[in-house]
Amino acid sequence: MRWLPGKKGERKLTMAVLLVVMLGIFTAVAAFERQPRSSPMPLEAEAPGAMLPLNGWRILVDAGHGGYDGGARARDSGVWEKEINLAVARQVEKALVARGAEVFMTRAGDEDLCTDNRPANKTMKREDMENRVAIAVEGKVDMVLSIHMNEYRSRSESGPQVFYRQGSDSGRLLAGAMQEALIIHLQPKKQRAALAGDYFILQLEVPSVLIECGFISNPAEEKLLLSPAYQEKLGQAVAEGVESYAVLAQGAT
DSSP: OOOOOOHHHHHHHHHHHHHHHHHHHHHHHHHHHHSOOOOOOOOOOOOSSOOOTTTTOEEEEEEOOBTTBOOSBOTTTOOBHHHHHHHHHHHHHHHHHHTTOEEEESOSSSOOOOOTTOOTTSOHHHHHHHHHHHHHHHTTOSEEEEEEEEOOSSTTOOOOEEEEOTTOHHHHHHHHHHHHHHHHHHOOSSOOOOEEOOOGGGOSSSOEEEEEEEETTSHHHHHHHHOHHHHHHHHHHHHHHHHHHHHHHHHHO
């Protein structure tokens, strides 16, 4: 026979079922509370703008020569210095921007900074150099880096070298940091020291250096300086030099 409960029996059965279900829930919750739990994974903060080492720095990168002025010429390849200067300057710009700097360039292509209406008593070279300095002044930059390649009659000379203005303490500090970074990153056969030099682009109040990246008169170094991979390495080395200077300058204030 099948049991058919009345309404009163139905209510009692329903209450019993509810009690069993609630008891099961409480037991499961208690067991969960007793189990060891790992710490929740932290959410990655969405930084509005991570502080990069050169944030706030305004830097002029000067690719030496250009246009009518080819500079020196590589002995074996025949490539003009102006072309290599620009290629390296672009790598310097890229590396500095990656570190947070605002970068200005004196030229973006094969061009000089001369005009058609210069005074008769002013040479093209003089006007070109004055206009490079004017870019630094008008841009209110904090630093100037002038990129060049070296050349000498003896083909054995090699190695990068940095020049600064005589009497400029900040320029000397920047040149020292830059020379050290170039030696560390490039491991040149000949390790030179930074020197004071009489270059027009260095006649600025802000720390300024002229960087001779290597000798295009040296067969082995010419090949390196024409290599995009080595040019990128040069860019990183120069940016490291700037970063080192920024730390030193901050400590000196």
